Amino acid sequence: MPEAQYIDLIRKAEEAAEDRIRAAEDSARETRKQTEIDIKKIMKRTEAKGKKAAEVRLNENEAKRAARERKFQKKVDRIIAQIQEASKDRKPAAVHAVVEMLLGGE
Amino acid sequence: MSGVQSIIEMIKKKVTEKEDRIIRDAKKLRETKLLDARKKGEAKKAAMMAEAEIKSRADSVKRDANARLAARHKILEAKEALITEVLELAIESLTKKHKTKGYADMLVGFAIEGGSVLAVEEVELMLPKGQSPQLDLTKISREITKHTGIKTRVSLSKEKIRSAGGVLVRSKDGTKWVDNTFEARRDRTMSEMRKLISSILFENIGTPI
Numbered sequence: 001m002p003e004a005q006y007i008d009l010i011r012k013a014e015e016a017a018e019d020r021i022r023a024a025e026d027s028a029r030e031t032r033k034q035t036e037i038d039i040k041k042i043m044k045r046t047e048a049k050g051k052k053a054a055e056v057r058l059n060e061n062e063a064k065r066a067a068r069e070r071k072f073q074k075k076v077d078r079i080i081a082q083i084q085e086a087s088k089d090r091k092p093a094a095v096h097a098v099v100e101m102l103l104g105g106e
Numbered sequence: 107m108s109g110v111q112s113i114i115e116m117i118k119k120k121v122t123e124k125e126d127r128i129i130r131d132a133k134k135l136r137e138t139k140l141l142d143a144r145k146k147g148e149a150k151k152a153a154m155m156a157e158a159e160i161k162s163r164a165d166s167v168k169r170d171a172n173a174r175l176a177a178r179h180k181i182l183e184a185k186e187a188l189i190t191e192v193l194e195l196a197i198e199s200l201t202k203k204h205k206t207k208g209y210a211d212m213l214v215g216f217a218i219e220g221g222s223v224l225a226v227e228e229v230e231l232m233l234p235k236g237q238s239p240q241l242d243l244t245k246i247s248r249e250i251t252k253h254t255g256i257k258t259r260v261s262l263s264k265e266k267i268r269s270a271g272g273v274l275v276r277s278k279d280g281t282k283w284v285d286n287t288f289e290a291r292r293d294r295t296m297s298e299m300r301k302l303i304s305s306i307l308f309e310n311i312g313t314p315i
Binding site: 006009010013014016017020021023024025027031032034035039042043045046047049050051053054055057058061062065069072073076079080082083084086087094095097098099101102103 | 162
């Protein structure tokens with residue numbers, strides 16, 4: 001085989017190698033590009049998850065607070081009923097005391 | 107030929123190595139970046155949760171405080187209604203007294219008390235409309251004189267006042283007066299009366315909020 005043919009074979013091999021490297025670099029570039037897209041997706045997804053979880057937590061806390069308030073209101077109503085009930089028997093004495101105070105000295 | 111072949115093989119080998127390294131590095135970088143993004147995402151999620159928790163707690167504290175305040179207000183309103191009822195019942199009870207025998211004696215006491223405060227020579231007594239109890243004016247004059255040291259003459263005014271009971275004691279010239287009607291006495295002693303009513307009605311009742 002003539003020497004020129006050898007050189008041609010080597011040159012072709014080198015060209016093929018350059019093509020493969022270029023293809024690999026293109027692939028790496030594509031990978032980086034896709035990575036940035038995926039990162040944005042991850043951030044968006046976790047943010048949405050965080051938002052949802054925060055909303056759930058807020059709702060849970062609000063439900064707890066509302067239950068606490070209902071319980072508290074019942075306690076208040078019980079106290080008021082207790083005051084009204086107990087004052088029934090004491091009212092005549094209070095009226096008498098006021099009358100005495102108005103009639104007596106100030 | 108074998109020399110050329112080995113050169114070509116060497117080129118292929120080197121390019122394969124380089125190709126692998128480029129792809130491997132890109133993949134490695136991708137893994138690192140994705141892992142980092144996942145960590146950042148989780149951190150952001152946790153921060154959002156923490157922020158929601160803080161907001162929720164602050165809101166809860168505020169609303170609990172408002173509820174406590176509203177409850178105290180509600181209890182006070184209930185107590186206030188009972189106090190008002192007692193005051194109304196007391197005035198109602200006093201209103202009925204002007205038909206009783208003791209009412210005139212009570213007015214004499216009110217007149218002496220008022221006249222002694224005025225300390226003038228001529229005193230007029232003004233009674234509520236529709237009431238004309240028999241008052242011992244001589245006794246009233248004598249008692250006022252005794253208290254003040256000023257010889258005092260007491261008379262009944264023809265003018266009537268609007269009141270449930272009691273008497274308005276004034277100097278004849280109308281410049282000074284002591285209002286001893288039930289309403290005026292109630293208003294003057296309102297603070298004490300409310301304390302008195304509270305102590306009777308609400309002692310040892312209810313637990314603090």
